[in-house]
Amino acid sequence: MPRIALLTQHGKAQALQPLADRLGLELVLAxxxxxxxxxxxxxxxxxxxxxxxxALTKARWACELTGARYGLGSEGxxxxxxxxxxxxxxxxxxxxxxxxxxxxxxxxxxxxATNFRHRSVDSEAALRAFAEEAxxxxxxxVIGRPQEPWFDKDAADWAGLFERxxxxxxxxxxxxxxxxxxxxxxxxxxxxxxxxxxxxxxLAVVCPACQAPGFGPVRSLPGxxxxxxxxxxxxxxxxxxxxxxxxxALQRPxxxxxxxxxxxxxxx
Ligand SMILES: [Zn+2]
Ligand SMILES: [Zn+2]
Numbered sequence: 001m002p003r004i005a006l007l008t009q010h011g012k013a014q015a016l017q018p019l020a021d022r023l024g025l026e027l028v029l030a031x032x033x034x035x036x037x038x039x040x041x042x043x044x045x046x047x048x049x050x051x052x053x054x055a056l057t058k059a060r061w062a063c064e065l066t067g068a069r070y071g072l073g074s075e076g077x078x079x080x081x082x083x084x085x086x087x088x089x090x091x092x093x094x095x096x097x098x099x100x101x102x103x104x105x106x107x108x109x110x111x112x113a114t115n116f117r118h119r120s121v122d123s124e125a126a127l128r129a130f131a132e133e134a135x136x137x138x139x140x141x142v143i144g145r146p147q148e149p150w151f152d153k154d155a156a157d158w159a160g161l162f163e164r165x166x167x168x169x170x171x172x173x174x175x176x177x178x179x180x181x182x183x184x185x186x187x188x189x190x191x192x193x194x195x196x197x198x199x200x201x202x203l204a205v206v207c208p209a210c211q212a213p214g215f216g217p218v219r220s221l222p223g224x225x226x227x228x229x230x231x232x233x234x235x236x237x238x239x240x241x242x243x244x245x246x247x248x249a250l251q252r253p254x255x256x257x258x259x260x261x262x263x264x265x266x267x268x
Contacts, residue, residue, distance in 0.1 A: 001026045004070040004096075005062035009035055011183035012074050012192055016094065019072070019196035023203065030065040041078075041180040042153070044146050051077045051093055056104055059097035071097040074192050078116040078180055090114035090188065092195040096203065096214075103245040105214030107199025109191050115139055118177035127165055128158075130176055136161070140184030142177045144168065153179055212245035221251065228260035235262045 004025040006013055013027060020027035038054045039047025047054055058073025073095045081089035091110040097103075115134045121127045131141055137157050143165055144151035150168045155161035168174040182189050207215040220236035235258040242249035260266035 002070065003028050003066065003068040004072055005030045005066040005068040006072045007031075007033060007035060007058050007062040007065065008074070008182075010181045012189075015182065015189045015192040016072055016074070016196050018193060019094070019200050022200045025070060028066055028068060030062040030068075030071075032065050033061050038075075042142055042146060042177075051075050051091065052095065052106060055093045055095035055106060056097065059095045059104070060099070063097055063099040069098060069100050071099065073097070074182075074195070076180065076182075076188060076192070078114060081112060087112050088114050088116040090116060090191050092188070092191045094192065094195040094199045096199055098212075098245075101212065101245055103212055103214070105199065105202055105244055107195050107197070107202055109194035109198055111191070113187060113191060115178050115185070115187050116180060118175070120173045120175055122173045123169070124162055124165070127161070127174060127176060131158075131161065134178045135187070138186060140179030140181065142179050143174060145175050148175070150174070153181075153184070207243035207246060207248055209248035210243060210246040212243055214245075215243050215248075216241055217252075218242045218249075220254070224255050224258045224262075226260050226263035226266055227257045228263060228266045231263065231265050233258055233262045233264065 002025050004020050005028050007030040017027055035058055039045050055073040055075035059071035062071035076092045078090050081087045089112055093106055093108050095106040119130055121130055142153045152164045155164050165174055202216050203213040205215045206213050217239045219240050221238045222234045222236055223232040224235040224237040226233050236254050238251045238253045240249055240251055
């Protein structure tokens, strides 16, 4: 069975095994490079490059380290939702690399199903409330910031958490955030699995020109016309489907017109 390699320090094989099974590939773990060099959620290292670049770098490294033809890399990002900025939002990318063809494809999952949050708390009671909301101890917590003496990611139970937090109370407050590393965050693990499924669906469509897997939408084209005034709007009128292995691309129309609610002239 051909191999697909995964470079992870955070137990992501659990989330990506179903993808490997569906592709008919043997999942092997790559070791020998520290993925934290590409950035950590707790900012000891800032991420260099985009989320997609980080996922793809991990997939390429996995091939280099194992000699496998195929590699997988996963990278998450978390912040406020892109619509109103009111709720926590997660975006997971799983990248696939074919080292023989030099060809990349990726899948994305995103949504509000994340426990991502952070806060300053000033008492054990406030810490307990935050931790309960975050799903601790099933989900990990990070207390303190990297430069603080009580900075810690390893509390596994309530007693351990309160013991580690205790020195901070003398200063009046404690910074606390959810641990977004996959092995400490089962909610995130499920979203990585979903990104793996999105990738599998993408890989199932082959390029009509060169038969490489992963033919699909790469961007949308704005300019659907307003039903009220007829002017073009920022809403998508078509999407571009393209192949990552050859130059083949085509446009698929989505809609000619949209509601005046989407029009900058009718609904400024
Ligand atoms: Zn209009
Ligand atoms: Zn192609």
